[in-house]
Amino acid sequence: MITKIAGSKKDIFYLMNKHSKAIAKVEAEMLLEYLFNCTKLDLYIRDFAVDETIEELYDSLVSRRLNKEPVQYMTGCAEFMGLDFIVTRDVLIPRPETEILVNEIINSSQFGCFQQPHSNAIKYSSSEATKFPNREVKILDLCTGSGNIAVSLARLMPQAEIVATDISEGALKIAKKNAIRNQAGDRVKFYKGNLFNALVFAKNPKFDIIVCNPPYIKEGDFPFLQKEVREEPEIALNGGKDGLDFYRIIAKDSHRFLEKGGKILLEIGFGQRKAVEDIFLSYSIFDVYKVIKDFSGTERAVWINLL
Numbered sequence: 001m002i003t004k005i006a007g008s009k010k011d012i013f014y015l016m017n018k019h020s021k022a023i024a025k026v027e028a029e030m031l032l033e034y035l036f037n038c039t040k041l042d043l044y045i046r047d048f049a050v051d052e053t054i055e056e057l058y059d060s061l062v063s064r065r066l067n068k069e070p071v072q073y074m075t076g077c078a079e080f081m082g083l084d085f086i087v088t089r090d091v092l093i094p095r096p097e098t099e100i101l102v103n104e105i106i107n108s109s110q111f112g113c114f115q116q117p118h119s120n121a122i123k124y125s126s127s128e129a130t131k132f133p134n135r136e137v138k139i140l141d142l143c144t145g146s147g148n149i150a151v152s153l154a155r156l157m158p159q160a161e162i163v164a165t166d167i168s169e170g171a172l173k174i175a176k177k178n179a180i181r182n183q184a185g186d187r188v189k190f191y192k193g194n195l196f197n198a199l200v201f202a203k204n205p206k207f208d209i210i211v212c213n214p215p216y217i218k219e220g221d222f223p224f225l226q227k228e229v230r231e232e233p234e235i236a237l238n239g240g241k242d243g244l245d246f247y248r249i250i251a252k253d254s255h256r257f258l259e260k261g262g263k264i265l266l267e268i269g270f271g272q273r274k275a276v277e278d279i280f281l282s283y284s285i286f287d288v289y290k291v292i293k294d295f296s297g298t299e300r301a302v303w304i305n306l307l
């Protein structure tokens with residue numbers, strides 16, 4: 001237990017500055033929150049004693065980080081949509097870009113895509129606004145990993161029914177823990193299996209939205225990935241020879257799991273937009289109606305309609 005020592009010479013700010021040239025401030029804060037088992041705010045308002053043992057522990061955490069160990073695997077948690085998620089080496093560390101998917105779904109359901117709009121709500125003239133189910137929106141999160149997308153949607157859309165699947169037993173265990181941790185334990189139904197095969201035991205597996213952040217890295221790119229990324233599970237990253245394997249399967253099979261007028265929202269990798277569009281358009285039952293860029297201007301997500 002860390003206790004206050006009046007007049008202690010070294011404090012949190014000493015530690016924060018100690019490696020400031022080597023690691024980013026945000027990472028120093030995450031490591032210190034972990035070390036002192038406190039919140040970020042606590043770091044700034046509470047008076048923690050920093051003795052030799054604490055300093056050594058902090059130095060060893062920083063040296064692991066400099067050895068390219070992802071800070072979230074060291075602390076065992078990651079923030080996503082303002083919620084706190086457990087992460088282990090069984091799951092991909094949730095990325096800020098992926099929050100785009102959650103925001104898109106929330107916005108589409110609020111502004112007319114899936115609810116009858118108020119008379120003064122924005123009206124879409126595109127196919128985006130053609131169907132309004134008069135019931136709870138049903139969402140499938142394929143490849144759920146830590147459950148970050150499914151759990152965030154459950155918290156932010158109390159009216160939605162959410163199903164999440166993954167092939168990895170280890171990932172599903174973490175996802176279930178995350179649902180409970182975020183008071184959504186009874187809101188998300190989890191199934192294990194290879195993509196849509198996971199739904200064999202699901203009751204009425206038809207959805208208004210299928211959302212998926214699939215593995216999309218090309219096999220050949222693995223040796224060139226940052227060392228931190230190579231620490232993450234290969235099963236969460238490997239999208240096959242050209243990175244597009246999962247999009248092909250989703251394009252082939254998703255129509256069987258979509259309600260009439262249902263939609264698919266996919267995260268995509270750098271430069272994959274055209275190839276992903278071509279895969280879906282080749283089936284003549286889909287239309288790609290929106291592409292969303294991330295904070296760095298990279299095309300990061302596509303909305304696809306079942307016609």
Ligand SMILES: C[S@@+](CC[C@H](N)C(=O)[O-])C[C@H]1O[C@@H](n2cnc3c(N)ncnc32)[C@H](O)[C@@H]1O
Nearest residue numbers: 094143144145166167168194195213214215236
């Ligand atoms: C890129 S991660 C996405 C995790 C999480 N949804 C996110 O956005 O951070 C891809 C996930 O797909 C899962 N996965 C890989 N192959 C799969 C398959 N054939 N069927 C279902 N899930 C699979 C991995 O276990 C991993 O959790």
